[in-house]
Amino acid sequence: MSTAGPPPPSRLDPEPVPRRDILGLAAMFSAAAASFFALVGMLRMPKAAVLSSPSKRFKAILPDNLQAGEAFVPPGRSVALFRDGEGVYAISTVCTHLGCIIKPAQDGFECPCHGSRFTGDGSVKRGPAPRALPWLKVSHTGGNWIVDEGAPVPPGTKVQA
Numbered sequence: 001m002s003t004a005g006p007p008p009p010s011r012l013d014p015e016p017v018p019r020r021d022i023l024g025l026a027a028m029f030s031a032a033a034a035s036f037f038a039l040v041g042m043l044r045m046p047k048a049a050v051l052s053s054p055s056k057r058f059k060a061i062l063p064d065n066l067q068a069g070e071a072f073v074p075p076g077r078s079v080a081l082f083r084d085g086e087g088v089y090a091i092s093t094v095c096t097h098l099g100c101i102i103k104p105a106q107d108g109f110e111c112p113c114h115g116s117r118f119t120g121d122g123s124v125k126r127g128p129a130p131r132a133l134p135w136l137k138v139s140h141t142g143g144n145w146i147v148d149e150g151a152p153v154p155p156g157t158k159v160q161a
């Protein structure tokens with residue numbers, strides 16, 4: 001009577017890897033790869049996807065020959081500057097109807113979009129614009145005229161040099 005069982009495993013025989021361990025390794029590898037590619041994606045987009053807008057405060061150089069009541073519109077700005085005997089002032093050129101840029105006209109401003117007309121001080125002469133054009137803050141600093149398109153002031157506010 002012999003009690004011989006299976007031979008003891010040799011140290012040289014590899015142990016079979018259970019299927020559950022293989023699936024666990026595959027899941028860990030997938031998670032590591034996803035993390036890696038997410039990190040690479042984040043590094044490739046360091047800039048914001050929006051452009052900064054220009055400052056609403058800007059320096060304006062008035063022409064020396066600007067006549068009283070004549071509008072001067074600095075390039076790229078939606079402001080008309082005026083100079084008269086009481087000082088310098090600025091009026092927005094954004095129509096109060098739907099926001100079109102109005103044009104200086106012979107006796108004030110006119111809107112090319114729907115025909116609103118404004119007097120030289122920005123009051124509504126003819127609709128559909130519902131409100132007068134806002135006056136904007138002007139200051140005189142260091143010999144320069146500074147206009148702030150984002151700072152309305154009461155109509156009639158003029159600044160002396």
Ligand code: FES
Pocket residue numbers: 095096097098099100111112113114115116127128129
């Ligand atoms: S936007 Fe100026 S009249 Fe309509």
